[in-house]
Amino acid sequence: MCWLIDEQATLDLAAELASLLPDSAFCIHLKGDLGAGKTTFVRGLLTALGHTGKVKSPTYTLVEHYHINARDIYHFDLYRLADPEELLYLGIEDYFSSHALSFIEWPEQGKGVLPEPDLLISLNYQKSGRQVTFTPFSAAASIICDKLHN
Numbered sequence: 200m201c202w203l204i205d206e207q208a209t210l211d212l213a214a215e216l217a218s219l220l221p222d223s224a225f226c227i228h229l230k231g232d233l234g235a236g237k238t239t240f241v242r243g244l245l246t247a248l249g250h251t252g253k254v255k256s257p258t259y260t261l262v263e264h265y266h267i268n269a270r271d272i273y274h275f276d277l278y279r280l281a282d283p284e285e286l287l288y289l290g291i292e293d294y295f296s297s298h299a300l301s302f303i304e305w306p307e308q309g310k311g312v313l314p315e316p317d318l319l320i321s322l323n324y325q326k327s328g329r330q331v332t333f334t335p336f337s338a339a340a341s342i343i344c345d346k347l348h349n
């Protein structure tokens with residue numbers, strides 16, 4: 200568990216995580232209420248990975264594709280997904296191909312169709328700032344979490 204006092208702390212932690220991500224495929228789920236900081240965290244990841252433009256929230260498009268330093272990165276926001284089956288029409292298998300990174304907001308909405316993530320990030324409101332919890336689901340993610348906590 201980690202305390203994020205302001206938006207900059209969220210961006211800084213995301214940048215630290217970005218520096219630890221493997222070259223192989225890696226999937227991150229981000230959970231938390233509206234406004235908890237999921238998109239802010241993803242913006243921090245993308246910027247640290249080398250993205251220079253804006254980061255659009257893919258609330259209506261469901262997914263934004265980035266190609267950064269020869270790597271495919273997919274940012275999903277499944278808030279408006281009506282049915283997990285819709286993901287099949289998006290061709291989600293392609294998104295989890297070798298070397299791709301995927302960051303998924305509202306993964307609960309894709310339950311049953313989305314694969315397990317490597318890493319789950321949970322963000323929670325506090326009186327001021329946010330609280331963040333990392334839960335690893337893969338060996339690669341466990342190693343990253345150990346490093347993050349040091």
Ligand SMILES: Nc1ncnc2c1ncn2[C@@H]1O[C@H](COP(=O)(O)OP(=O)(O)O)[C@@H](O)[C@H]1O
Pocket residue numbers: 203204205206207208209231232233234235236237238239240304327328329
């Ligand atoms: N650690 C933090 N403390 C306070 N405010 C934060 C923190 N991290 C992000 N924020 C702010 O909270 C809001 C979160 O919005 P957003 O990232 O779009 O949330 P979500 O994608 O979870 O709906 C933004 O206004 C952002 O500036």
Ligand SMILES: [Mg+2]
Pocket residue numbers: 237238239256276304
């Ligand atoms: Mg969002």
